[in-house]
Amino acid sequence: MDAGGAKGKAKTDINVTPLIDIVLVLLIVFIVMVPGLSRAMKVVVPQVQVTSAPPKPDPNNILIQVDQDGSLMLQSEKIDAEGIKSKLPDAVMLQPLNYRKVFLKVDEDVKYQVMVDVLDAIRVASDSAKKKSLEQLDKFQGQDGGDVKVAVSLKRRAAAATAPVS
Structure with missing residues (x-):
């Protein structure tokens, strides 16, 4: 076995056998x-359907709008926070079990506290609807329908109105 190069120096060649x-x-x-x-894997890509008219809104959807001045609308009816607590449970009970949804549309200039109050009114109405479901348990075959799910969207004004004029 060769341990070094000529005259006792170290060998500088690389040993390529392990490499x-x-x-x-x-x-x-x-x-x-x-x-x-x-x-x-085979992938099925969904096809895009082009329609000229927008889809019709689902009548089961509940829409609550909060305008810039803090006024509330349930569907197209003007209402206050107490009205939400009294009318929303009945509307929620009409929705199918496990698909109870409320859509909340809030103007961008509404104070945060107003939105919190509306969300709290929706929660109280959800609890009330759940209690009514439990009272009529035999009618729903043992299902209480679960809680109401809330989807919140922010209404913004057109960008042209807020753009600076040069």
């Missing part, structure tokens, strides 16, 4: 793995 061994092992691993990687 070749590692490269051959990696080559074998990749040759074995490639056929398994070429299998692809």
Whole structure:
């Protein structure tokens, strides 16, 4: 075995035998793995349907709007926070079980506290609807319908109205 170069100096050549061994092992691993990687899953891409008219709103959807001045509208009827607590449970009870939703549309200039009060009124109405469902448990075959889910969106004004004039 050669330990060094000429005259007791260190040998500067690289021993490539272990490198070749590692490269051959990696080559074998990749040759074995490639056929398994070429299998692809079939994907069904949804097709886009172009319609000229927007879809009609679902009559089961409950929409509460909060305008800039803090006034509330349930569907198209002007209402106050106490009115939400009294009328919303009956509207929620008409929705299918496990699909109880309320859409809340809030103007961007409404104070945060007004929105919190409306959300609290929706929560109280949801609890009231749940109690009514539990009272009529035999009618719903043991299902209480769950809580009301709330989707909140922010109404913004047109960008042109707020853009600076130059």
